[in-house]
Amino acid sequence: MGANAEKKDRCGTVCLKYLLFTFNFLFWLAGGAVMAVGLWTLVKKSDYISLLSSRIYAVSAYILCLAGVIVMVTGVLGCCATFKEKRRLLRVYFVLLMCIFLLEILAGVLAYIYYQQLSDELKSNLKNTMVNKYKQPEQDHVTQAVDKLQQEFKCCGSHNSSDWMESVWVRTSESGKRVVPDSCCKTPMELCGQRDHPSNIYKVEGGCIAKLENFIMDHLKLIGAVGVGVACVQIVGMIFTCCLYRSLKAEPY
Template identity: 70%
Template sequence: METQREKTHTCGTICLKYLLFLFNILFWLAGGVVLAVGVWTLVEKSDYISLLNSSFYSVSAYILIAAGVIVIMTGIIGCCATLKEMKSLLIVYLILLLCIFLLEIIAGVLAYITYQHCFPFCYQLDEELRQNLMGTMQQKYKQPGQESITEAVDKLQQEFKCCGSHNSSDWTDSVWIQSTQNVVPDSCCKTPSELCGIRDHPSNIYKVEGGCIKKLEEFILSQLYILSAVGIGIAFLQLVGMMFTCCLYRSLEEEPY
């Protein structure tokens, strides 16, 4: 009877080990996704950082990268603790999961509080971003030594199908526009070609209400929604992982030598 009890208990431990190992694989992959999003944001969208004159975008990318690295390292520790059945390492792993989970909760609460108490400062921040983008376009576009800004503006207008910070009339006071025959840059055209920006007509250029700043805001919001969903998914995974870790630790404690 005793032999049968030990055999059943061993099978339970093995099942817990494989379940926790599977969880760690999923957790590790989730960390990889977060890390990849952070790197992609920093590499592919870094041009926009210089246009916004704000460190928020780059700081967000670095936070994602750091979070991804921490999650991946935690997943590796979890795999080692599970496979080697090291109870002390399981405790360290459980503490790490708990800390990350608490940080996610705190970050979510702070984000909610910040959003709720944002007004009227949100409008002021939004207007400041509009003015910064418009100033950058008007003063730095196609000016000596501002090649990266020029490239970023052209990429922004083509990728988001927009023209100007608020609308195409923002280009009227541009230093470059005043020295050429163009009304808007060629990147404002629906079908870009040399000197296509001479004709300021809705059939030729993008006349998007709200301009490029609105498109940028919509893009950033969509990214935040995606990250929120990923964060909720990771938080759920962590709860499952903590449960499996506690069960495995208890099983190893009770298992006879």
């Protein structure tokens, strides 16, 4: 009877080992995906971050990058702990899983909070940023972001093209008698912004605010879903870890 019970326990331990190994492999892939989403936000869309007064959007992306790196390292540690059957390694692995879980939940919560306040922030700050910082000294990052925003989303001005009448840059001789930046033009070329006729520039209802708001809201949904989704999957990993930990004999000290 004792031998049979021990054999069953051993079979259960082996099954748990392979389940946890499979989880760790998938977890490692998920870590790469999480890090990729964070890096894509920071590298490809970093220009738009400079147009936002709040840093929550960027912080959420940084948290995802950090969590992704830790996830990939933890996945390797989890595989080692599983096959070596070391209770101490499993304890470290469980603690790391818990830390990643909290980081990803935090990223998801921050994305949700910022999602709620994004519209008000853009309405109160985007126009001020565009008309007061565009083409101004030491504001090259803002200038590049505005030009990219207007060309990529085919819009002109925060609410509409007439917003540029209040621009500090447009009122100076440096504008070359432009009434809007050249990036507002459907076919950008030098001094094309001198003519603001609808046939020449983008006239979009809601202006760039509506376009940028929709883009960031969609991306915040992605950040939140990735963070919370992977965190929920980790609960399965923590359960497997606890089960394997309990099935292993205590290590002698």
